[in-house]
Amino acid sequence: MKRRPLLALLAAASVSCATAARAEDGYDLWLRYRPVEGAAAVGGVTVLGESPTLQAARAELERGLAGLRGGAAPSTRAALLAGTASQARIAGLKLPLQAAGPEGYVIRSMQVDGRPTTVIAANSDVGVLYGAFHFLRLVQTRQPLDRIEVASAPAVKLRLLNHWDNLDRSVERGYAGQSIWDWWKLPDYRDPRYVDYARANASLGINGTVLNNVNAKADSLTEPYLEKAAAVAEVLRPYGIKVYLSARFSAPKEIGGLATADPLDPAVRAWWKAKADEIYRAIPDFGGFLVKANSEGQPGPQDYGRTHADGANMLAEAVGPHGGVVMWRAFVYSHEQPEDRIKQAWSEFVPLDGKFAKNVIVQVKNGPLDFQPREPFHPLFGAMPKTPLMAEFQVTKEYLGFATHLVFQGPLWEEALQADTWRAGKGTTVAKVVDGEATGQTLTGMAGVANIGADRNWSGSHFDQANWYAFGRLAWDPNLTSKAIAEAWARMTFSNDPAFVKPVTEMMLSSRETMVNYMTPLGLHHIMGNSHHYGPGPWVAGGERADWTSVYYHRASPDGIGFDRMASGSNAVAQYAPEAGKALAADERYLLWFHRVPWDRKTASGRTVWDELVVRYSRGVDEVKAMRRSWAAMAPYVDPERHAQVAAYLAIQENEAQWWRDACIAYFQTFSKRPLPAGYAPPPHPLEWYEALSFPYAPGG
Ligand code: GCV
Numbered sequence: 001m002k003r004r005p006l007l008a009l010l011a012a013a014s015v016s017c018a019t020a021a022r023a024e025d026g027y028d029l030w031l032r033y034r035p036v037e038g039a040a041a042v043g044g045v046t047v048l049g050e051s052p053t054l055q056a057a058r059a060e061l062e063r064g065l066a067g068l069r070g071g072a073a074p075s076t077r078a079a080l081l082a083g084t085a086s087q088a089r090i091a092g093l094k095l096p097l098q099a100a101g102p103e104g105y106v107i108r109s110m111q112v113d114g115r116p117t118t119v120i121a122a123n124s125d126v127g128v129l130y131g132a133f134h135f136l137r138l139v140q141t142r143q144p145l146d147r148i149e150v151a152s153a154p155a156v157k158l159r160l161l162n163h164w165d166n167l168d169r170s171v172e173r174g175y176a177g178q179s180i181w182d183w184w185k186l187p188d189y190r191d192p193r194y195v196d197y198a199r200a201n202a203s204l205g206i207n208g209t210v211l212n213n214v215n216a217k218a219d220s221l222t223e224p225y226l227e228k229a230a231a232v233a234e235v236l237r238p239y240g241i242k243v244y245l246s247a248r249f250s251a252p253k254e255i256g257g258l259a260t261a262d263p264l265d266p267a268v269r270a271w272w273k274a275k276a277d278e279i280y281r282a283i284p285d286f287g288g289f290l291v292k293a294n295s296e297g298q299p300g301p302q303d304y305g306r307t308h309a310d311g312a313n314m315l316a317e318a319v320g321p322h323g324g325v326v327m328w329r330a331f332v333y334s335h336e337q338p339e340d341r342i343k344q345a346w347s348e349f350v351p352l353d354g355k356f357a358k359n360v361i362v363q364v365k366n367g368p369l370d371f372q373p374r375e376p377f378h379p380l381f382g383a384m385p386k387t388p389l390m391a392e393f394q395v396t397k398e399y400l401g402f403a404t405h406l407v408f409q410g411p412l413w414e415e416a417l418q419a420d421t422w423r424a425g426k427g428t429t430v431a432k433v434v435d436g437e438a439t440g441q442t443l444t445g446m447a448g449v450a451n452i453g454a455d456r457n458w459s460g461s462h463f464d465q466a467n468w469y470a471f472g473r474l475a476w477d478p479n480l481t482s483k484a485i486a487e488a489w490a491r492m493t494f495s496n497d498p499a500f501v502k503p504v505t506e507m508m509l510s511s512r513e514t515m516v517n518y519m520t521p522l523g524l525h526h527i528m529g530n531s532h533h534y535g536p537g538p539w540v541a542g543g544e545r546a547d548w549t550s551v552y553y554h555r556a557s558p559d560g561i562g563f564d565r566m567a568s569g570s571n572a573v574a575q576y577a578p579e580a581g582k583a584l585a586a587d588e589r590y591l592l593w594f595h596r597v598p599w600d601r602k603t604a605s606g607r608t609v610w611d612e613l614v615v616r617y618s619r620g621v622d623e624v625k626a627m628r629r630s631w632a633a634m635a636p637y638v639d640p641e642r643h644a645q646v647a648a649y650l651a652i653q654e655n656e657a658q659w660w661r662d663a664c665i666a667y668f669q670t671f672s673k674r675p676l677p678a679g680y681a682p683p684p685h686p687l688e689w690y691e692a693l694s695f696p697y698a699p700g701g
Contacts, residue, residue: 025641032493035068040070042074042078043078044075047083047132053125056199056202057131065136077116079116080135103207105122105134107131107134107148109145109148116146158287160210160287160327160448161210161448162290162449163211164450167219169184176454180194190235197452198236204469206241206475226282237285277322292329293308294334326357328360335547335548349362349384353384361443363390364392371394372520374412374523381423382428385439392448395471396449401653407515410482417479421576446471446475462645487501490504500638504634514624517619518623524554526553527540527664530548531701532701535660539687556668556671560597560609564595588603628654665682666683670687
């Protein structure tokens with residue numbers, strides 16, 4: 001028997017010995033590059049070209065493969081060759097690069113100069129970088145490496161993170177510490193962490209980032225802050241990531257000294273043009289503006305009797321000559337409007353279909369309310385065929401238990417993306433609207449509200465890294481399954497051992513439904529604590545705006561529960577294509593979203609609505625208990641530090657799931673006036689006890 005070199009043996013030993021996992025703090029994300037079997041067969045790296053992006057690709061391949069080989073030398077029998085079609089050696093291979101477009105790539109196992117070679121080829125430097133990350137993923141997840149045949153191109157053009165980060169480093173709805181953008185020390189100090197941020201995003205194909213909160217300060221557009229943004233842009237540029245800024249609509253008044261911000265006023269238009277020119281002098285590849293206007297107190301064109309299109313088109317005119325875009329948010333509603341809050345965006349935007357400039361894209365949240373544990377898809381996706389629409393998802397878990405609840409959002413986003421709008425017949429999914437297949441739009445996009453902060457593990461919890469990961473993968477390919485995403489992430493982040501991958505993937509995939517069960521079963525929505533959105537608050541009533549209360553949404557009374565959004569009520573269902581509306585209204589998952597029903601109405605299980613609520617709330621708690629057991633059994637496959645933190649967070653989640661269940665049952669029972677079904681324990685405290693809890697220091701406010 002041929003003897004294996006000592007190094008290879010050591011590497012193999014560290015791979016096979018599950019208990020040898022070393023302490024980790026989560027900083028490395030899914031780019032841990034710990035030794036895996038098979039990596040030693042990969043040959044030495046040759047990346048053709050020297051641009052900063054190609055240097056980054058080379059550095060990543062070398063770093064990644066060195067780690068994955070566990071210190072072993074590259075195979076001398078094989079080679080790894082990467083470059084663009086502008087290099088004769090790559091062009092000569094005649095790879096099918098047309099379909100790769102400006103950002104895609106081809107990875108192929110082939111003979112080059114008589115040697116088995118893995119070729120990573122693209123039309124652009126950034127395509128090579130993306131291909132390098134894809135190849136590393138194949139190695140990390142232990143895919144066969146001797147017959148690779150991959151061709152991949154992004155389905156969506158703008159793949160962006162939206163940071164809701166403020167200039168004082170607080171993060172609106174952020175649960176992972178302070179903002180990573182250290183505005184105070186920029187531009188002179190560029191935290192090396194920005195490079196790791198860029199690497200992580202590039203590994204997913206994320207190609208843009210909005211640095212500041214949509215509840216924007218005009219200061220972000222002043223010279224000193226533009227200099228700071230330019231410094232960040234410089235660090236991110238080699239990784240294919242463009243910088244964008246949220247623009248405050250009233251900036252011409254606040255920092256420009258003008259008397260108005262009316263978008264039809266020539267002086268205002270000139271101010272924005274000059275501002276755009278100034279920005280592009282500082283950041284030549286600046287991506288453009290994101291705007292929240294006339295929503296939740298933000299200024300906007302309606303302050304001057306103008307439309308969203310008037311406002312967006314003015315900004316589009318300013319950035320257009322530089323190749324910039326305007327992402328104009330459709331998250332609008334007003335408490336002065338008597339109309340059902342979830343209908344208002346449709347009412348304001350549908351009449352504007354076709355009236356936006358070419359470089360405007362309207363950014364639409366996945367659902368018509370606000371990132372709830374479950375809501376139907378936003379009807380605008382089926383209603384504005386003449387306007388580019390981008391989807392906005394919330395990676396940070398404002399309404400989903402913050403960082404301490406293990407909730408993998410892949411299934412939530414998959415549910416939204418695969419929902420059928422029926423706009424152009426059956427199968428016109430939201431994904432096909434977002435990637436332009438159904439509408440022919442070429443300006444396409446997907447935005448994720450970032451969950452990233454200065455915490456060492458970036459996301460506030462180890463499992464929340466999976467949400468960042470899933471968002472990026474879906475932005476590249478909105479038709480990926482959350483199962484494939486969860487599995488790849490679990491393998492890269494923790495372990496390739498099947499005894500780990502299977503149960504953890506299952507736990508991740510069911511975690512969203514579990515959370516729906518213990519928070520908002522049967523289509524309940526927006527019943528969380530007021531303002532901070534932490535914990536249950538179905539009793540929230542009164543205050544300055546009805547549409548920020550819970551009672552507005554659940555409408556519980558002795559007669560029944562739920563919001564009638566059928567023709568007999570607000571008729572929000574009519575904002576969907578008839579087939580889509582019919583399907584949603586018949587879907588029990590949205591029962592109390594669309595219908596007001598008596599407590600004794602029978603559900604699919606044969607139980608009454610009241611009994612079903614109790615059963616589902618209780619099931620949610622039991623499911624978290626099962627998650628804890630499942631995770632406890634994973635100890636042999638995970639380093640003790642990460643294992644212990646996840647276990648501790650799951651214990652918090654169980655307590656809070658129980659709290660949600662007990663508080664909601666105690667509250668709704670005051671209306672249902674029915675006993676709990678046999679075998680279900682009553683809440684341990686009276687309702688007043690739950691109502692009295694207060695959380696003045698909840699994070700993310
Ligand atoms: C940035 C919700 C959140 C707000 C957020 C808003 C938005 O209302 O609670 O914090 O503001 O959505 O998306 O603009």
